[in-house]
Amino acid sequence: MSAKPVTNWREKHKLIKEWKQKKKLKQKQRTDALATDGQTSQTTVVDNGVKTVDRDQHPMDTSVDDMRAPVASEGSSCGRKWTASIAVPFSIVDNAQSPELKAYLCGQIARALVVFNVDEIVVFDEYSRQTSGVDESSDESLLYDKRKSAMIQMIRVLQYLECPQYLRKYLFSIQKDLQFAGLLNPLDSIHHLKTSDVCQYREGVVTNRPVREGKGSYVYIGLQRDVQIDKCLKPNIRLTVRLDDTGGNKKLKGVAVSPSEPREVSGLYWGYTIRAAKSLSAVFTESPFPGGYDLTIGTSDRGQCVDSALRQLPKRFDHLLVVFGGLKGLEAAHDSDE
Structure with missing residues (x-):
């Protein structure tokens, strides 16, 4: 009676071993087939030689060594002097239907900033002329306060997500604007270091x-x-x-x-800075850089095609700014500017 379970266990172990061997064999055959199909490749000529690129490889799928190679060939350091900034109106968050969706939208914006290594985000008011002479006792003041609270919430959430996790309890108190910030996905930026990470x-x-x-x-x-x-x-x-x-x-x-x-x-991406602007013109006049932005790009459905516009852009710049419009477009923000 006691020998029967041992026999069943041995048979079960044998079947599992055979199944693992078949699985490994299938994976090896699949890998060999992909390697055979991917032998056709295209070549890209670089300054130091010829670089082979897989035909299925995306142009943006470059490694860290590939990104540093042009810098080393020019004889300069691996640091980055130029900056990239974006300007967005707070109305894109005000259009959300609930505080949870507003916080989630701010989290998506913060994630995009980190993915594309944006150094600065400017949150501006596209209703500057409409709210400049509002009477505090009128009904329009309630709408103005609602819009202002949406702008504050957007800035607070962006600041909270940019801050490393181990510093948040020291720099942020419990407040209504950050009620749903703890449910957002972490940015996983380079400056969000863990205890085991080593960095200068x-x-x-x-x-x-x-x-x-x-x-x-x-x-x-x-x-x-x-x-x-x-x-x-x-x-x-x-x-x-x-x-x-x-x-x-x-x-x-x-x-x-x-x-x-x-x-x-x-050359490390060290998060983004947040700046509030009272109007679209304040985005340019209150620039933290001494010479301002030397390259500005505005997004609009009435503008030129992106493919043709990129060819006209200068190859070198110091401070780049990309301006996004609200629900009514960038033209409406320009018309309502003071």
């Missing part, structure tokens, strides 16, 4: 940990130990820290740097 730069917040006078401040950067910087700053201030030593020393030391240094020095 990290985002942190200044703590109220006591320190001797003239010894700087302690910054929490998501690790088990706080890093000591050379500057004395107020608590609860977010900053970018460049670590001097990532080894196993007892004390971590770093230097407070500009948030643009990881991009300009190491």
